[in-house]
Amino acid sequence: MLTTPIPVFDGHNDVLLRLRRGGGEDPVKRFLEGEEAGHIDLPRAKAGGLAGGLCAIYIPLPSMTKDANGDFPTPTQADALNETLAMARLLFDIEARSQGAVTICRSAADIRRSIEAGSFAAVVHIEGAEAVAADLDALYVLHQAGLRTLGPVWSRPNVFAYGVPFRYPSSPDIGPGLTDAGRGLIRACNELKIMVDLSHMNDAGFWDIAKISQAPLVASHSNVHALCPHSRNLTDRQLDAIKDTGGLVGINFGVLFLRDDGVKDAATSLDLLVRHVAYVADRIGIDRVALGSDFDGTTIPAEMKDAAGLPRLIEALRRHGFSDAELTKITHENWVSVLERTWGA
Template identity: 70%
Template structure:
């Protein structure tokens, strides 16, 4: 019996640009185009695993590095802007070096065309907007350069919102929500047709955005809090609001966001991911669940070592009873629909 046909995956979140920037390689764009042995994503591994594209995040690390046991400090704005421009430049250099293998997409039509051509459909996304002053001048300029999606915060306070710290066990109801500048940011994103990502928002910030925005609610890489009570996950009430807005939530592959014990243990079965998909589909409906891997940004199940193994998850979903139409929606259709509704094209 022949193997089932691969289902193309458009993914809600990856951190490959940061991994490449930190590699120290003199031409990091070549690592992506030619292939690498580090991390989760490059062009050859994406093609092998059916990863057809996704939101490529620009994230500026905190000055003290990553320590999930402490609260994070945001980088200074001038340094954050310089780092952001460097990583955006890297994405455009990858596009130039790829000979058509990667396309920076600015519309849903661009994504469809790139996928049809076998190109990696990349969307420029900011995970935290520490690069912006509250005047938002940089937002307007960077939107012209291709920025189509942003999360106001990563898991730390900035000028626009509080962000949800990494805590387990914990609800996401930690701290205040949007500042006045954050409310202006959301309204300006609506005007520019830039997606506002709710992952890494605390609960108050989530509801502040829900009151303001005229776009579908989207959490690009967050799981079900009922199944794993990590502060980064979504409560049932939040899942209901996403559904009612016509939005989506992207399933995060990070083991600490899916396990009931909240432990970062790579020896975690893919059935844990399927469990979150099942729960969120039951709660929100098949039209509102998608992929949000967090490739190159988190510890994923060891059985799925990188993007080349992505069809393992697709097959696990198929074995769990998802038919082809449902797989198409979860793997790419829901993202393209919501982006088209948000961007207007």
């Protein structure tokens, strides 16, 4: 038994969006000093052993009205770029005012140092590349500013790909794959050593990336389609492809992606989350599974409540039979390893 809490490095959170949209008091202060709303702030992260993670920049929907194809509307590139810069600045401000308690990490070595020092290790991630035009100029500038991981799409079309709509029950085989601009984006991400996130890709887009990308295939916050037939979840064939490239799956805590009945019920047991972790570990190996909570972006099991409740999940995993060495891999080592292999030394 470990005598100290196992640190968790998490594959996905939407805390920047929550802070930006929350209104009221200074969002930096709300994060650093804590609040009741949402899932993550610094005090709750420390209480639960959340040592860091990929901090998503996601551009809100211009409207909740879907188009004739049933797709959510896509923001303009200009609007998306403005919002992306605003959320990136928010993260930079959090780091600047944290007195060392938050560190923006640009390498795996940065993450390791931050975890060792007890500083929240934040990685800049873009969820849906609407801020980037087909010329990719913004991609290169954002990389210089600290961008290290990117999902080409959220669940809506853009100039790069279609994105998988939210459907249950449904296969992820919905719509076309990468556009010519999308293929250029993947090649540029490989050149810059930006991790490409597959979590909102549809089936065609997934396989287009698998053909092009020279990096490990990673889905930062996705679950098992065989256990929950939601369009956002990964098929066994996709899991096998992730294994073949030495990639990774971060298990999403969202109840919609855990349950086999498609019901959005916060009373969902943590045992269902453990079931998805175990399935991936059994099928593609303990080195290929990690956590991708989707904190502040989805409804999670009430038993956990927020980041402070992470020890409850770790205990549930331990009860299932995962050893402390395996838990260390699931909670942080696998993420640091795949990022190091993607980013380089």
